[in-house]
Amino acid sequence: GAVVSQHPSWVICKSGTSVKIECRSLDFQATTMFWYRQFPKQSLMLMATSNEGSKATYEQGVEKDKFLINHASLTLSTLTVTSAHPEDSSFYICSARIKNTEAFFGQGTRLTVV
Amino acid sequence: DAKTTQPPSMDCAEGRAANLPCNHSTISGNEYVYWYRQIHSQGPQYIIHGLKNNETNEMASLIITEDRKSSTLILPHATLRDTAVYYCIVRVAHSGAGSYQLTFGKGTKLSVIP
Numbered sequence: 001g002a003v004v005s006q007h008p009s010w011v012i013c014k015s016g017t018s019v020k021i022e023c024r025s026l027d028f029q030a031t032t033m034f035w036y037r038q039f040p041k042q043s044l045m046l047m048a049t050s051n052e053g054s055k056a057t058y059e060q061g062v063e064k065d066k067f068l069i070n071h072a073s074l075t076l077s078t079l080t081v082t083s084a085h086p087e088d089s090s091f092y093i094c095s096a097r098i099k100n101t102e103a104f105f106g107q108g109t110r111l112t113v114v
Numbered sequence: 115d116a117k118t119t120q121p122p123s124m125d126c127a128e129g130r131a132a133n134l135p136c137n138h139s140t141i142s143g144n145e146y147v148y149w150y151r152q153i154h155s156q157g158p159q160y161i162i163h164g165l166k167n168n169e170t171n172e173m174a175s176l177i178i179t180e181d182r183k184s185s186t187l188i189l190p191h192a193t194l195r196d197t198a199v200y201y202c203i204v205r206v207a208h209s210g211a212g213s214y215q216l217t218f219g220k221g222t223k224l225s226v227i228p
Contacts (some may be wrong), residue, residue, distance in 0.1 A: 006157075034215060043201075044158070044218040093157045095216075102148065103216060105157035 002028045004096050006106035013084055013113055021079045021109045023094030029074035030096035034103065035067070038091040050077055084113040118202045123223045126196075132189040134222050136202030139183040146205055147178060148216065149187045151198040151224075158201065158218075161187065192226045199223050 003026040013019045023033060032051050036044040048069050050056035056069035068080040077096075081088055089112050097103040119137040126132040138147065146165050150158040162169055162176045164185070169176045175188040189196055201221040205214045 004157075036218075043220050044152075046215060046217065049215055091155070095157070100214065102160050102163060104160060105150075108155070108157045110155070 002026075002096075002104045004030075004094065004104045004106040006092075006094055006109050008109060009107060010110040011112070013111070015085055015113055016083055018080055018082045019084055019111060021081075021092055021094075021111075023077045023079070023096065023106050025075045025096040025104075028096075028098055030077075031074065031099050032097055033071055033077040034095045035069060035077075035079050036093045036095070038093060038108075044093060047079075081111065084111070086113045089113045118204060118219055120200070120202055120219065120222045122220065123225070125225050125227055126189075126192045128194060128226050128228050129191055132192040132196065132224060132226070134187040134189075134200050134202075134224065135184065136187070137184045138202070138204050141182050141204050143182075147176065147182075147185050148203045148205060149174070149176065150201045150203065150216075150218075151196075152201070152221070153195075153198045161200075192224075194226050194228065197224060197226045 005024045007022045034049050035047045037047050038044045046059050047062045048056045048058045050069050050071040052071050052074050058064045066082055071077040091108050093108045095103040095105040146163050148163040149161040152158045162174050164176045164178055178185045199221040201218050203216050
């Protein structure tokens, strides 16, 4: 299957700082990318959907000013967690797909805010 | 999208076939059945999908009942590396980019036992 890569795989940051997570489709051009969050022992929760060149669509309850998503090209989307707090500690996962085909997922980024 | 129901957990002996059931009694005629799995601390991995006909690939087989209200994912010879949470997801088939998203339930935690 297609390869989606996230960077970094894990990050520890201080409370109040911002963290950027990158999601790249390595061998295909992704028309749509998704960002999910997963808390321990829970399922994936969709945060937002982004199409290249347009603003992201956020799910209800997800603060767009806190979780900034940029989808500048067909192979790169970034999620920036601004003014991170301990409750933002989670496993963040991106996925990417071409039009209406199956979605492929990155390996995830473990964020710990201390 | 139609809701799915899966057993929370299952065990399977190594080398035996693992049969994972999924109920989707409210599925509509234009909704696909997708299966993903998530190995601990990794992003989900695409397995297979289908609409009406049974499907098989190098990873698994998908059996969809004639009324499409349920399906079974079959791993023909389970190995220890198949231990994961398996998610059954239905989604509407739309045309155009950005037209569908995957909603994850709680899935089935499959434990392959030596």
